[in-house]
Structures are given as structure tokens and as C-alpha cells.
Amino acid sequence: MSAAETTTTPATVTLQAEGSVARRQAWSRTSRWILLAATLLGLVVLVILGIDNAIVGIPSLDWDFLSNYPSRFAERAGIRSSILGSVWVLVFTVIFAIPVAVGAAVWMEEFAPQNAILTTVRLNIANLAGVPSIIYGILGLAVFVRLMELGPSILAGALTLALMILPMTVITSVEAINQVAPSIREGSLALGATRWQTVWNHVLPGAMPGILTGTILAVARAAGETAALIMIGAFTFIAFDPALSFGGLLDSFTTLPIQVYNWTIRPQPEFRANAAAGIIVLMIAVIGLNALALVVRDRLRRN
Amino acid sequence: MSIRVRATSPTDEQAREALRGKPAAEHRPSENVAKPEGDLAFSISDLSLWYSGKQALTRVGLDIPRKKVTALIGPSGCGKSTLIRCLNRMNDLIPGVTIEGNVTYRNADIYGSDVDPVEVRRRIGMVFQKPNPFPKSIYENVAFGAKVNGFRGNLDDLVESSLKRAALWDEVRDDLKKSGLALSGGQQQRLCIARALANNPDVILMDEPCSALDPIATLKIEDLMRELTTDYTIVVVTHNMQQAARVSDYTAFMLTDEEITGQLIEYAPTETMFTQPADQRTEDYISGRFG
Numbered sequence: 020m021s022a023a024e025t026t027t028t029p030a031t032v033t034l035q036a037e038g039s040v041a042r043r044q045a046w047s048r049t050s051r052w053i054l055l056a057a058t059l060l061g062l063v064v065l066v067i068l069g070i071d072n073a074i075v076g077i078p079s080l081d082w083d084f085l086s087n088y089p090s091r092f093a094e095r096a097g098i099r100s101s102i103l104g105s106v107w108v109l110v111f112t113v114i115f116a117i118p119v120a121v122g123a124a125v126w127m128e129e130f131a132p133q134n135a136i137l138t139t140v141r142l143n144i145a146n147l148a149g150v151p152s153i154i155y156g157i158l159g160l161a162v163f164v165r166l167m168e169l170g171p172s173i174l175a176g177a178l179t180l181a182l183m184i185l186p187m188t189v190i191t192s193v194e195a196i197n198q199v200a201p202s203i204r205e206g207s208l209a210l211g212a213t214r215w216q217t218v219w220n221h222v223l224p225g226a227m228p229g230i231l232t233g234t235i236l237a238v239a240r241a242a243g244e245t246a247a248l249i250m251i252g253a254f255t256f257i258a259f260d261p262a263l264s265f266g267g268l269l270d271s272f273t274t275l276p277i278q279v280y281n282w283t284i285r286p287q288p289e290f291r292a293n294a295a296a297g298i299i300v301l302m303i304a305v306i307g308l309n310a311l312a313l314v315v316r317d318r319l320r321r322n
Numbered sequence: 323m324s325i326r327v328r329a330t331s332p333t334d335e336q337a338r339e340a341l342r343g344k345p346a347a348e349h350r351p352s353e354n355v356a357k358p359e360g361d362l363a364f365s366i367s368d369l370s371l372w373y374s375g376k377q378a379l380t381r382v383g384l385d386i387p388r389k390k391v392t393a394l395i396g397p398s399g400c401g402k403s404t405l406i407r408c409l410n411r412m413n414d415l416i417p418g419v420t421i422e423g424n425v426t427y428r429n430a431d432i433y434g435s436d437v438d439p440v441e442v443r444r445r446i447g448m449v450f451q452k453p454n455p456f457p458k459s460i461y462e463n464v465a466f467g468a469k470v471n472g473f474r475g476n477l478d479d480l481v482e483s484s485l486k487r488a489a490l491w492d493e494v495r496d497d498l499k500k501s502g503l504a505l506s507g508g509q510q511q512r513l514c515i516a517r518a519l520a521n522n523p524d525v526i527l528m529d530e531p532c533s534a535l536d537p538i539a540t541l542k543i544e545d546l547m548r549e550l551t552t553d554y555t556i557v558v559v560t561h562n563m564q565q566a567a568r569v570s571d572y573t574a575f576m577l578t579d580e581e582i583t584g585q586l587i588e589y590a591p592t593e594t595m596f597t598q599p600a601d602q603r604t605e606d607y608i609s610g611r612f613g
Contacts, residue, residue: 132417133417208415210443210518210521220466
């Protein structure tokens with residue numbers, strides 16, 4: 020630009036938005052409020068439900084409620100057996116699902132030939148994660164309860180839930196394994212480590228935060244599962260603790276969400292208060308698991 | 323001449339056959355290839371490589387002497403990294419790789435059917451372009467190779483001697499428990515060299531080991547390379563011609579032109595290469611006319 024041209028340009032400019040800039044900015048400001056409203060809608064509904072539920076449920080929530088077995092009388096009924104049932108079923112769900120899920124993920128990412136068959140398998144695992152839980156319930160009923168003659172037992176319930184959370188856990192494990200830098204694998208293999216030594220010493224430790232987060236979120240989902248367990252016949256009146264033995268695995272059981280469902284279909288309003296109290300306990304457990312997932316992920320990432 | 327083709331399926335092989343152009347098949351290997359004197363570490367002959375049917379090396383042949391530094395130079399995409407990765411079978415890890423030709427290491431065929439790539443990599447260490455220490459302590463980084471290879475001696479001594487050989491001991495002796503990632507780039511690269519040395523390899527392959535480092539760190543690595551040649555064979559890929567001139571005994575110049583990918587143009591003692599190159603293209607490259 021020459022000196023002559025510089026002098027012809029105006030010395031002052033207005034930097035206020037006008038014309039198309041003003042229109043685009045106006046839309047941008049509006050969109051912000053619309054998006055905020057979308058966020059709040061979900062949140063407000065949740066808070067209202069939570070408060071409404073708390074008003075009904077909190078009066079029933081005391082130590083007796085937590086430590087009593089279910090009863091025909093609303094004021095004596097508690098969730099002892101359903102809490103124990105939930106814990107027991109979830110522990111075995113994790114024991115069955117996690118090794119299989121992590122193993123499958125490691126195989127797909129580290130060992131399998133990357134070909135069309137593997138792509139199909141991957142796609143179908145993603146599809147399985149979207150299958151409604153009642154379908155897993157039907158499968159569990161046919162295979163574990165009937166075919167394997169486990170009956171409506173803790174073992175059958177845990178196997179069914181393990182099957183249900185398997186696809187989701189495989190997917191999160193695959194993603195976590197993918198996060199491990201390829202240069203780390205190369206460095207390890209170049210030192211004469213085998214594939215397995217590389218996986219064990221570098222890939223799995225690096226993927227652990229992601230795998231744990233995925234696992235905890237999957238367990239949170241299993242903790243709230245009702246349909247699949249009702250399907251396999253866990254809809255029973257349980258007035259005893261599950262036995263701490265292998266035989267105990269074949270005991271029938273109930274879980275917290277089933278107990279809540281059970282109470283909500285009773286005609287008496289007192290049971291509805293019990294259901295609300297059960298929901299509070301379940302919500303605290305599930306939110307607690309989700310919070311734990313966040314903490315675990317942050318803690319392990321930092322190290 | 324032995325020819326091996328490893329393919330995942332017959333259809334892959336047919337596709338590859340179709341993709342290999344004519345020029346490559348008719349390519350005559352360069353005549354300006356010197357025969358180094360003394361013991362040889364590697365003898366490469368007629369080596370061609372394809373990544374999923376796309377040619378990356380064309381009939382490369384050269385001998386790499388023992389206990390010397392051999393530099394591979396050439397512009398980007400000339401196949402020098404591909405060539406160095408053939409020497410410890412790191413290319414095996416890439417799906418869809420096909421290799422033809424012969425690579426022998428001290429008279430043993432590296433691609434022989436009874437050869438285990440893990441054993442090859444244990445004897446032939448590698449340092450990469452970007453320092454890649456494991457996200458573990460300095461100690462564990464150095465001890466890892468020994469541990470996976472079933473080392474039975476004193477690990478502390480091994481870690482100390484390896485770090486000393488890599489000229490890193492004095493800087494890290496008090497924080498062996500510190501993460502390898504907490505070191506500077508140059509220190510990380512020397513840690514990676516120490517890690518390779520701890521395996522007691524015969525050969526160390528270095529794939530542009532200084533390209534991510536500043537000039538001072540680069541100088542330290544170059545000094546180290548010179549010192550290590552008393553016991554080790556070093557093959558180094560470099561973008562930097564001055565580096566090749568400073569550190570290497572032999573230099574190989576590679577080039578990809580319009581017709582032939584990854585060919586060896588000239589191979590000679592470094593001094594000869596930089597003072598009296600036999601090929602016009604070598605002269606153009608080392609005098610900075612392209613690349």
C-alpha cells in the first residue's frame with residue numbers, strides 16, 4: 020500500500036456491529052439462551068422429581084427401613100434383602116463381565132487381524148449395546164434359568180446382567196486401549212518384549228483409568244436394572260439374607276429396583292412412601308457410583 | 323537370490339501384483355555401492371517392500387559394517403525409515419506389509435522362517451524419532467527390557483551402567499524414581515538409548531534420533547554415538563546432512579523419483595560421499611540443491 024492510498028482512507032472507523040454482523044451476533048446471543056433452556060429442561064425435571072420423591076420418601080427412611088426384611092405391613096417393610104441381593108448380584112456381574120470384556124477388547128485391538136470380519140464384529144458389539152434389557156432377560160431365562168437349570172438365582176441374575184453390560188464395557192475398554200500411544204507399544208516391542216508383555220506392562224496400565232470408568236458406569240446401569248431381572252423370575256418375596264457360600268449363589272433373590280417396583284404396584288399409599296424411600300437409596304447409590312467413576316478417572320490420570 | 327512373499331491372503335497378493343508398476347521390476351540397482359571392509363553387521367540384497375501394495379523400497383542392496391556408524395540420508399519419503407525398520411522387523415507390525423529380498427544379520431537370515439522377531443529385536447535395539455519413554459520411573463524404563471528378557475543379574479548395577487553409557491547417570495542419579503516423562507526432550511532420548519543399551523544389544527538403530535531435539539541436546543547424542551561405536555554397530559537415519567558427515571563412517575543416499583520409490587542411489591565411506599560423490603543426484607542433494 021502506497022503512502023498516497025494510506026492518506027485517502029478515513030482516519031476513523033466505526034467498529035459497532037451493523038448489517039450482517041449485527042444479525043449474526045443477535046442470532047448467536049439468542050442461541051445461547053435456547054441452549055441453556057435445553058440444558059435446564061432436563062435438570063429442572065430431574066430436580067422436581069427428586070424433590071417430589073424426597074417429600075414422600077424421607078419420612079419412611081430410617082434405620083429400620085434399611086435393616087428390615089420386606090413385610091405385608093408397610094410400616095415394618097424394609098430393604099435389607101434387596102440391598103444385599105443387589106450387592107451380591109452386582110459383585111458377581113463384575114466378576115463375570117470385566118475379564119471377558121477386557122479380554123475381548125485387548126484381543127480386538129492388539130491381536131486380531133484388522134480385517135472385514137473384525138469390523139463386522141465391532142459393529143455388532145455396538146449394536147448389542149443398544150439391545151433393550153428385556154431381551155437379555157429373555158435370553159437369561161432361556162439359557163441360564165431353564166437350559167442350565169440355575170433357576171431364578173443370584174448366579175442366573177449375575178450372568179444375565181453380565182451379558183447385558185458386556186457390549187458397553189467392551190466398547191469403553193476398546194476406546195481406553197486406543198488411547199494408549201502407539202509409540203509406547205513400539206518402544207516396548209523394539210526392546211524385545213512380546214505382544215503379551217507389551218499389553219500387560221504398558222497397554223493395560225495405560226488403559227486402566229478408562230476401563231475402570233467404563234466398568235463403574237456399566238455397574239451403575241446394572242444396579243438400576245429391573246426388566247431383565249423380573250424376566251428371569253427375581254420377582255419374589257425374600258425374607259432371608261443370601262448365604263455367603265457357593266450354594267448361596269443358587270438362592271433366589273430380589274434387588275432394590277425390583278423391590279421398588281413391587282411396592283409401587285401395591286394399592287396402599289403407605290407402600291408408595293416405601294417405594295419413594297427405596298428410590299432415594301437407589302439414587303444415592305447410583306449417583307455415588309458415577310461420582311466414584313469421575314474420581315477414579317481423575318486420580319489415575321494424574322498419576 | 324531368495325524371494326519371500328508374506329501375504330495375508332491370495333487376493334491381497336493379486337491386488338499387490340496388479341499395483342506393482344512395471345518400472346520397479348525393471349529397475350537396476352545402483353552401481354555406486356561400496357563394499358565396506360572388515361566384519362559386516364548386515365548384508366541387505368535386493369530388498370523391496372510394499373505397504374498394502376504401495377511400493378516403499380525398490381531393490382535396495384548394501385552391506386553395513388560392524389562397530390561403525392552408518393548413516394541413511396535422503397529427502398522425505400525416500401524410504402530410509404522403512405529400510406531401517408526392516409533391520410529389526412518393526413515393519414512386521416504394520417498390517418499389509420510385503421517384503422521381498424534378503425536381509426542377513428551376521429550371516430543369519432533375519433526373515434528366515436524359523437526366526438522369531440522378538441529375538442531379533444532383543445539383539446537389535448531401536449531408538450525412535452520422538453523420545454518415547456514409558457510413563458514409569460527412570461529406573462523402570464531402563465530395567466524394562468532386561469526384565470522382559472529374563473535378566474538374572476543385579477538390576478541396580480545394570481540400570482546404573484546403562485545410564486552411564488548413555489551419559490545420563492550424572493543428571494538423574496538422585497531421582498531414579500522420578501517419571502521418565504519429567505525429563506527434558508534430550509534427556510528422554512538418552513533415556514531411550516540407555517533403555518536400549520540395557521538389553522546389551524549388538525546393534526542400535528536410530529530413526530532420526532535428534533529431529534525433535536535442540537542443537538545442544540543433538541550434540542550430546544552425536545558424541546554418544548561416536549563413543550558407542552567401540553562396542554556397538556549403529557545405523558542412523560537422519561535428515562541432517564551435517565549430522566551424517568559428523569558422526570558416520572559410511573553413508574547411504576536414498577531417493578524416490580517419479581518412477582522408482584525408495585531406491586539406493588549411492589553408498590560409500592562418508593568422506594568419499596561428501597567430497598567426491600559418484601552420482602550427480604547425490605551431489606545435488608548434499609550441496610543443498612533439493613530435499
